[in-house]
Amino acid sequence: MEYGICTALTNYQLLEEMGxxxxxxxxTATAALEEGIREEYRKKLETSSLKCRAFNILFPKTxxxxxxxxxxEEIREYLHQSMAMVKSFGAGTVVxxxxxxxxxxxxxAYGDAYKRLVEVCRMTGEIAGEYGIQIVxxxxxxxxxxxxxxxxxxxxxxxxxxxxxxGLLSDYFHVMANHDRIEDIKTIKNFRHIxxxxxxxxxxxxxxxxxxxxxxxxxxxxxxxYDGGISLEGKTEDLARDGVKALELLKKLEREIDG
Numbered sequence: 001m002e003y004g005i006c007t008a009l010t011n012y013q014l015l016e017e018m019g020x021x022x023x024x025x026x027x028t029a030t031a032a033l034e035e036g037i038r039e040e041y042r043k044k045l046e047t048s049s050l051k052c053r054a055f056n057i058l059f060p061k062t063x064x065x066x067x068x069x070x071x072x073e074e075i076r077e078y079l080h081q082s083m084a085m086v087k088s089f090g091a092g093t094v095v096x097x098x099x100x101x102x103x104x105x106x107x108x109a110y111g112d113a114y115k116r117l118v119e120v121c122r123m124t125g126e127i128a129g130e131y132g133i134q135i136v137x138x139x140x141x142x143x144x145x146x147x148x149x150x151x152x153x154x155x156x157x158x159x160x161x162x163x164x165x166x167g168l169l170s171d172y173f174h175v176m177a178n179h180d181r182i183e184d185i186k187t188i189k190n191f192r193h194i195x196x197x198x199x200x201x202x203x204x205x206x207x208x209x210x211x212x213x214x215x216x217x218x219x220x221x222x223x224x225x226y227d228g229g230i231s232l233e234g235k236t237e238d239l240a241r242d243g244v245k246a247l248e249l250l251k252k253l254e255r256e257i258d259g
């Protein structure tokens with residue numbers, strides 16, 4: 001497996017020093033940087049041993065993908081700009097989380113909202129495909145959205161979108177927050193990207209403490225042959241200290257489960 005952290009471009013050198021394989025950036029935060037600054041960091045990453053593997057936070061919170069507040073052509077234009085930027089960094093994966101943007105409005109029937117989400121997700125995948133990028137659907141905590149919260153729901157959405165470059169992500173924090181079944185990983189099988197953070201406060205995973213099921217999560221991933229990227233997506237007040245401890249824990253779990 002490869003390990004990365006969801007963080008800002010300014011931390012790329014620290015991740016490299018800690019021994020991480022890649023950085024996962026935010027689409028919205030990276031796009032908001034001045035073009036010159038963005039290009040400066042892009043060039044630095046080109047000569048770094050650290051890769052830019054993935055992007056998350058695809059859509060800004062101001063966009064309404066489901067209720068019609070943001071028109072389809074505006075979404076298309078935004079996606080083309082975003083995917084061009086992602087490709088310029090050499091990343092091959094974009095996470096479709098954006099819970100607020102994809103929420104089913106109170107004025108809309110859930111079934112209608114789901115149909116619209118299928119349309120938007122398919123459009124996102126089609127445009128991403130033009131740039132050689134895959135989209136991974138992220139089931140989210142029910143506190144963040146009311147549309148696609150469990151891994152099984154994500155798998156159904158993936159099947160309905162039916163594009164080869166649209167897959168599924170599992171996020172340990174959201175799995176635990178929703179009381180989702182880790183065992184379902186073995187049934188769903190096809191995951192293309194992973195996020196992880198402590199179930200207790202969405203912090204960096206530092207130890208196998210009570211209430212955590214990191215080992216069970218890794219065992220399920222191992223059972224389906226997952227060997228892709230695992231990104232830390234959590235809080236920390238000390239990235240250098242906690243980043244090292246988290247990487248040690250995750251690699252230890254992988255070694256022990258591999259036997």
